[in-house]
Amino acid sequence: MTDFSPRPGAAPVGRMLLAQTALETRMLLRNGEQLLLTVIIPTVLLVLFSSVDIVAADGPGKRVDFLAPGLLALAVMSTAFTGQAIATGFERRYGVLKRLGATPLPRWALLTAKTGCVLVTEVLQVALLTVIALALGWSPQGDPLAVAGLLVLGTAAFSGLGLLMAGTLKAEATLAGANLVFVLLLLVGGVVVPLSRFPEAVRPVLELLPISALSDGLRSVLQYGAGVPWSDLGVLALWSVLGLAAAARFFRWE
């Protein structure tokens, strides 16, 4: 017979964080639709557009030199924004966030674990895309630290927007909305279609999108070998502050 005598207590917070991050990551990698979004779509686009002349690449080097930075940006958006929004939206709907709220796991630790899960997934995505791009003849330039900074700020910006969506809309609305935004930003955010192809009038607006700032920043470093792209980092920092502040303000746990 089980002995139920009370022996209450919270686990050390480090153990909780590790366990929660591991669980979140397992849930994400087990989900077929998520894998389609985070792994298969960026990979297919990279391979397809690098080998077939559909989109007009811009700037120096081979097509893959133009495409690889854009698809790294897409990978960040797919995981930090679309994937995280959809998963969190359904966790909210299924009462997961509510139930975890009654355990010793603090809310900040739950959100940190979500960020950890996003970062782990992004590392896998970046590794995969880098290997494929190199195999396609990619020759990246620039400072890896500047690239890392862009990826981290991009993650923060998209996480804030994803959590804002998941925490305020119904799960179904989040599912539809996050996918729609993904496709739209894929098309108009300089991921595979250079912004120079768009009419002059809309370009200044498109350049303010977080995906444009991320793909443009990555491209200026990786394709052109430029220094730290401060204006792009500034745009991403602004989106991060706005998105995370709004998420913190409006997120509803149930």
Next chain:
Amino acid sequence: MRLEPAVEVAGLVKRYGEKTAVDGLDLTIARGTVTAVLGPNGAGKTTTVEICEGYRRADAGTVRVLGLDPVADGAALRPRIGVMLQAGGVYPGARAVEMLRHTAKLYADPLDVDALVERLGLGSCGRTAYRRLSGGQQQRLALAMAVVGRPELVFLDEPTAGLDPQARRATWELVRELRADGVTVVVTTHHMDEAEELADAVAIVDHGKVVATGTPEELCRAEAGVRFGAPGGLDLAGLRAVLPAGAVAVEHAPGSYRVDAPVDPKLLAAVTAWCAEAGVMPEGLAVGRRSLEDVFLELTGRELRS
């Protein structure tokens, strides 16, 4: 040192917009007991429990759980309580044992997960994702998650809703074991038999208030009288005419009749003779001890499950 009650609620009020879900509710739950919070759907049971769990803030009144304020002292309280929600609470793609093992990792000194899995028959869930488990399996997992952290106080919200009789009995057995080991258990239910089977104390809640509290025995204690069911709206004048002086005959809820008077064979004969004359079959004719169902009906004028 005297231990404070496990739960102390006084004058609790909670409104959702225009609607008042909890309307001046008072409730004290002693340590080491099983308390059933009994009431129809919409009575305010879940709202009250969720305020105790720290999910919602009271609009008025005081709430102390294990001596703590559930919201302000939430971080200190949460490791000490176990919570079973009415539904959900698990990642749709998670497996039962995986989720239970994870929940255990959030506590300092959890129960042995394998033993609990065995005890609640969760092994049969295998690698099936939570969203594809049966309702009964989902309920048992939620129960296991509520107790795995070795809490002092467990809140079970409708723990046997939708379970088959065998699974209900297994749940009751587990609740009895919890009590035997010193855990305080609060169960919300709209099943009378559950309250009668399990509870040391019952609090009947209706329209956001506690309308009666006591042990099941106290609540059901024989009140002198006869009760029966018959078509509603019978004219009782003829019955009153044949009753002894001081006796009262009423239809206390539609189709439920009560004769309040010292019970003896003559009273019973008078009631049944009147029924025979009126051509009325006294369904469920009862004397002496009331069931909780009767108590509830008399207090609220409502069927519990309607």
